[in-house]
Amino acid sequence: MPADIHVPELGESVTDATVGRWLKKEGEAVKAGEPLVELETDKINFEVEAEQDGVLQKIAKGEGETVNVGEVIGTIAEGDGAQPAAEEETAEAQEREEPEAAPAEIGEATNGHREAEEGARRASPAVRKLAREYGVDLSEIEGSGSGGRITREDVERVIREQARPAPEEAPQADGHAETAPAPRPAPAAAEGRPEERVRLSRRRLTIAQRLVQSQHEAAMLTTFNEVDMSAVMELRRRRRESFQERTGARLGFMSFFTKASVAALKAFPQVNAELDGNELVLKKYYDIGVAVSTDEGLVVPVVRDADRKNFAEIEQEIAELATKAREGRLTLEDLRGGTFTITNGGIFGSLMSTPILTTPQVAILGMHKIQERPVVVDGEVVVRPMMYLALSYDHRVIDGAEAVSFLVRIKELIEDPEALLLEG
Structure with missing residues (x-):
């Protein structure tokens, strides 16, 4: 007997989804466990699988439609299915065999x-x-x-x-043209200038909504500083190979900045907080979100309890989360929560930017491209690998002096990795 295809449970706080694309057409045979349709939520995309063998009898919800948990989006019937081309040939044959149309007085509407x-x-x-x-x-x-x-x-x-x-209307007998309402401007494509309309994914729409919401709700400011990367780069040069041989992880910059952020958050607890109505919720744990760019937009998987992890564990977890993000395998648990976020625009060549808060967090750290620049050290001009840092923060919770001091603390720890090992 036919079986309905329902929208499954989508996870905590997720009640609806958008039909992304159907992987099967009506009339096609399906096997139990075979993906039928891709659903998009504001956090992840996932596939709904067939629960039995049969034929996709009906698609009840088309691409782009919003569906709720438990809603019927299609039906699977018993049978082996037929190829779409064969069905169309059968339909065409039936058309050729149909009798001529009924007389006009009774047949036009039919x-x-x-x-x-x-x-x-x-x-x-x-x-x-x-x-x-x-x-x-x-x-x-x-x-x-x-x-x-x-x-x-x-x-x-x-x-x-x-x-x-x-x-335009031709002139009337009196010599005046008939006045008509102004036509709607034609699309550029109609004028020989090609366009393409691409439906925004659910994730992209949600990203846009949340970024605008963050700008409207938070009193967001950004403070900047620069950090000399010489010491960290020298340490990585000397230890990179042995670190990878011993741990299997690549020693990157993210583990240093994650450790430095945790140490700075401990020194300035209001940066690791959330505003809830008239109360400030100070987080006593350190779940660090790491922004990852994917084809469908930016996602921020979370490194849990970063204060309890060593450099190798942080690097391994960031690498695993980034791979899952780019392959579309992130789970809701990977994205849930987060007390502070780090984003690295430097991998794309960004020299300076103002990152936007990931609400309800009250601060985000932006890393940028490492570039050799002349700087003054002990009265002498020397060339050093420098990086601009940006801290965007919610001024409702964090004062300017506190934000500047927080960023200075990160700078001090990155420029003195030994202190970072002791305090991070």
């Missing part, structure tokens, strides 16, 4: 209804949804897809044509 249904059958749920949104009659479109199927490009072409301005 034929129009049949044509509309036939047009809908030749289009996917996502294409039908697009046509409905723009009032496009599928029965009037000649599909360019296999077997005459109507594609998204076919519908978008009709939408562009409908958006073109109508030709």
Whole structure:
């Protein structure tokens, strides 16, 4: 008997998702455990698998639609399935065998209804949804897809044509042209300038919403400093190979900045806090978020209890989280919480930036490109590998003097790795 496909539990505090893309078409055979559809949430994307063998009988929710936990998004029926091409050939054969249309006085409406249904059958749920949104009659479109199927490009072409301005009215008998409302400007694509419309992913939409929310809700300021990376770079040069042989982890810069941040957070506990109404929640643990860039946008997996981990453990965990992020394997647990965030725009060549807070956190540290610059040391101009640091903070919770002192403490620890080993 048919079995409904439900939206599964999505995790703590996640109640809805967006249908990303269907991996199977209606009428296709499916196997138990085979991925059917990809759902997008504001944190992760995941695939819903078939719970039994059969045929994908119906797609109830098309791509781009919002669905809730437990909602039915499709149906699997018993059977072996049929290839879409074979189904279309059968439909075409049935059309050829159909009798001629009924007389005009009783058949016009019927034929129009049949044509509309036939047009809908030749289009996917996502294409039908697009046509409905723009009032496009599928029965009037000649599909360019296999077997005459109507594609998204076919519908978008009709939408562009409908958006073109109508030709000017000819003058009336009295010599005056009939006045018509100004037409809506045609899209650039209609003027021979190509465009492409790409649906934003659920994650990208959520990132945009939260960044704007952070800017509106927090009194965000940024303070800057620079750090001489000479000592850390020299230590890495001497210890990198033996460190990797002994631990299996690559000794990068992130472990140094994570350790320095933890030490500075212990010295300035209000930076490791959260504003909850009229109360300030001081966190007595140190879960450090590490921003990772992916094709779908920035994600911030969390290194838990960073104060209890050594350099090797931090490097290994950051590497694992970054790999999971880029392969789309992060779980909700990987992203949950976080008391302070570090982002490194330097890997893309950024020399200076103002990072935006990851609410409800009240501060974020921005690292940047290491660049050799002339600096004055003991009255002499020398060339040193320098990095600009930026600390964005919520001025409702953190005073300027406290933010500057916090950043200076990180600078001191990075420039003196021995102190970092003792205090971090």
